[in-house]
Amino acid sequence: MRALRVDPAEAVPIWSQIEEGLRRLVASGALAAGQAVPSVRDLARDLSVNPATVAKAYQRLCEAGVLSVRRGEGTYVSDAPPAMGRGERSRILRQGAARYATLAATAGAGVEEASSELSTAFADLEGKRPPGGKS
Amino acid sequence: MRALRVDPAEAVPIWSQIEEGLRRLVASGALAAGQAVPSVRDLARDLSVNPATVAKAYQRLCEAGVLSVRRGEGTYVSDAPPAMGRGERSRILRQGAARYATLAATAGAGVEEASSELSTAFADLEGKRPPGGKS
DNA sequence: ACTACTGTACTATAGATATAGTACAGTAAT
């Protein structure tokens, strides 16, 4: 199973999907600090996208301090992942919660079900164990 | 305060932001079934975007069954909002939960804080009351 | 009929996105 997936049909650009996916892997601990990430060409081949698209995601993550590149050698997860400002952290969290709540409401789910799914998602994240038998 | 906002700087296209925003308003009940939505030109002026961009969002929402257009008269919230397939509903919900959990983890938040924010977001949604004094 | 609104359908332009392909500089191992 690939740890990273992209969908060209989505409205959000591929480089953004890659960026978000890598942030996820780093945040969940699947990619530890100092660990090497796939080369631009390897990941591009793996995802069936253009190397330039992967390069753009890597560049943005380097600027954000999530990744660190050693030229000619490879790209690695940064040792000191950047800390978020308190105000921004709060804003991001609130916005994400609103987004998920909207999604759940649209699907006809209430607080309980949404919260339950959230707990499951957290467990999957921290347990580094992929969610149940989905194809 | 505008009920709908868009950010041209985001990676996700404006028509997608409008579509999602309207889905949110409908799901939260801020826009009741049968109620008229702003005209393409009005909303475009209000959001400072192009009418064609709003039109694209409206068209997609019509195809999805969320909106219903009476030609020459206006666009209205559909009386029978489409029900999601059980499998898809579950998939969407799970995916949204995973996305939010990732976001929270990236921000350094645990299950408790994420769940708390979720409850707040739900209350804001169902209470039709905008979140605290944000400008 | 006239006016004013509605959604829709074009043209044209500019920028972002994604693709393929090529080339260059730095690092490591031989």
Place this chain on the structure above:
DNA sequence: ATTACTGTACTATATCTATAGTACAGTAGT
């Protein structure tokens, strides 16, 4: 030096996104 990898920087093409502007068909009120 050679080989093989790394990230980066280009050209060129095609598609999508977003813009401005114009035009047309349908509806309602006068």
